[in-house]
Each structure stands twice: as C-alpha cells, then as structure tokens.
Amino acid sequence: MEKGGISAILFDLDNTLVDTATAGQLALSKVCELLRSKLKDTNTSDICQRFARKLHEERFDPSAGRTIDDVRINHWHEALQEAESVDPGRALASDCYYTWKTTRLQALALSPEVLTLLQELKCSYKLLLLTNGDAQTQREKLEAVRCEGLFSNVVVGGEHAEQKPAVSIFTHCFEQLGVKPQDCIMVGDSLDTDIQGGFDAGVQATVWINKSTDALPENSVSPDYTIPSVLDLPNVLAKLK
Structure with a gap:
C-alpha cells in the first residue's frame, strides 16, 4: 500500500x-451456563444483563484503592443480589467474574484479514494503538491479542491523566510518533471518544467504524469518513492521496 x-x-x-462485543456476549453465555448449574429456578439471563449494565455504566477510579477485579466481582455480587433478593455469597460472584473474564479474553483475537491489513499498513505508515480503559484490563487484552508488535507505540488511556477524547492524550500520541496532528488519521468505532477526540486534536481525518450502519445521531460530531469495517480503510487511504 502506498503512502498518501x-x-x-x-x-x-x-x-x-x-470484536470485543461478540467476545463479551460469548462470555455472558458461559456465565449463564455456570449459573444454571448452581442456581435452580433462576432467570440467569436477567443476572447477566444486570452485570452488563453495570459494566457499561462503570466508572473505575484506581485511586480508590480497589482493583478492577474487585470492582467487577462486586458488579456480579450486586447483580445476583438484585435478581435473587438474597445474598448468594461472594464466592459465586467471584466464579462468575473469572468465568466471564477468562472466556472473553480467550475469544479476543485479530482476524487473519485484520492482521494482514495491519502488516501491510505498517510498511507505509506509523501505526499507533490508542485504547481507553483501565490499565490492567486493556493490558490483559493486548497480551491476549498479541498485537503490540504491529504498532510503533501503544497508549492505554488508564495509564494517563486523561483518556480519549481529551486532546492531551492525542498530543502525547503525536509526540510519541514524532508527527503533527495533520499528518494523522484517527480510526475508531466511538463517535464520543475516537471521532470527537480526533476532531478536537486536529487530525487530518477521522474514520468512523459503523458496523450497524446506523444513522449519525443528532448533534453528534461528524466523521470525515464512515466505513462498516476496518478492512475498508484502504479505500479511505486512497482518497487521502
């Protein structure tokens, strides 16, 4: 691929x-199987959905003195209590959490097509991975995916004072790569963090991965390009030449 x-x-x-979303659904299904073997006459799907909502709303503060594992075991404990109206004990909550965590990590992988794409892009561009999330969780994902060697730099939001969409973390990325904002594009699936952050930081173009082909939400930042899969990125790069 030629540089544009x-x-x-x-x-x-x-x-x-x-595909973290699919890996997460697989992990929840595994926990449902576990709960069906432990609890009788229980709506296991309700418990798992309660956990999923807590995970979505999670605001982890590492300075509070608890690990992310502790916080997420507590999510499962609360979900079990709410659904069962009794306290099933933290041992079951811990079993649920580690079943979910292990299954999700095992399911995370670069597809052969995405791996090939990154290997080809690496020959022409500096590649940087910029991911939000607490440091432990994201580093565990990176270890599971084994993709760090494909990037010039890896920046984990939880290891910095601010995460995407803050301009400060984008500035750090530009400094790590030795480039100017206008030399870069930002590729991601989140309008609120990836696209807004890239826009605010002044990158040349933002590329939104919209797998569901949903319409752009009202009052949302407008990406420069929208594609259904990262595999379509070469088409965007061709237009930027």
Whole structure:
C-alpha cells in the first residue's frame, strides 16, 4: 500500500480491530451456563444483563484503592443480589467474574484479514494503538491479542491523566510518533471518544467504524469518513492521496 497524504494512523482497539462485543456476549453465555448449574429456578439471563449494565455504566477510579477485579466481582455480587433478593455469597460472584473474564479474553483475537491489513499498513505508515480503559484490563487484552508488535507505540488511556477524547492524550500520541496532528488519521468505532477526540486534536481525518450502519445521531460530531469495517480503510487511504 502506498503512502498518501498522511504518515501515521491512530487505531482504537475494542470493536475496531477486535470484536470485543461478540467476545463479551460469548462470555455472558458461559456465565449463564455456570449459573444454571448452581442456581435452580433462576432467570440467569436477567443476572447477566444486570452485570452488563453495570459494566457499561462503570466508572473505575484506581485511586480508590480497589482493583478492577474487585470492582467487577462486586458488579456480579450486586447483580445476583438484585435478581435473587438474597445474598448468594461472594464466592459465586467471584466464579462468575473469572468465568466471564477468562472466556472473553480467550475469544479476543485479530482476524487473519485484520492482521494482514495491519502488516501491510505498517510498511507505509506509523501505526499507533490508542485504547481507553483501565490499565490492567486493556493490558490483559493486548497480551491476549498479541498485537503490540504491529504498532510503533501503544497508549492505554488508564495509564494517563486523561483518556480519549481529551486532546492531551492525542498530543502525547503525536509526540510519541514524532508527527503533527495533520499528518494523522484517527480510526475508531466511538463517535464520543475516537471521532470527537480526533476532531478536537486536529487530525487530518477521522474514520468512523459503523458496523450497524446506523444513522449519525443528532448533534453528534461528524466523521470525515464512515466505513462498516476496518478492512475498508484502504479505500479511505486512497482518497487521502
């Protein structure tokens, strides 16, 4: 692939390069199986959906003195209590959490097509992985996916004072790569963090991964390009030449 008017590409990780959503659903299904073997006459799907909502609303503060594992075991404990109206004990909550965590990590992987794409892009562009999330969780994902060698730099939001969409973390990325904002594009699935952050930081173009082909939400930032899969990125790069 020939280099166009840019020299660097910033990639998001979750649901951009790896299908974290599908891995998460598989992990919840595994926990449902576990709960059906432990609890009788229980709506296991309700328990799992309660956990999923807590995970979605999670605001982890590492300075509070608890690990992310502790916080998420507590999510499962609360979900079990709410659904069962009794306290089933933290041992079951811990079993649920580690079943979910292990299954999700095992399911995370770069597809052969995405791996080939990154290997080809690496020959022409500086690639940087910029992912939000607490440090432990994201580093565990990176280890599971084994993709760090494909990037010039990996930046995990939880290891910095601010995460996407803050301009400060994008500025850090530009400094790490030795490039200017206008030399880069930002590729990600989140309008609120990836696209808004890239726009605010002044990158040459933002590329939104919209797998569901949903319409752009009202009052949302407008991406420069919208594609259904990261595999369509070469078409965007061709237009930027």
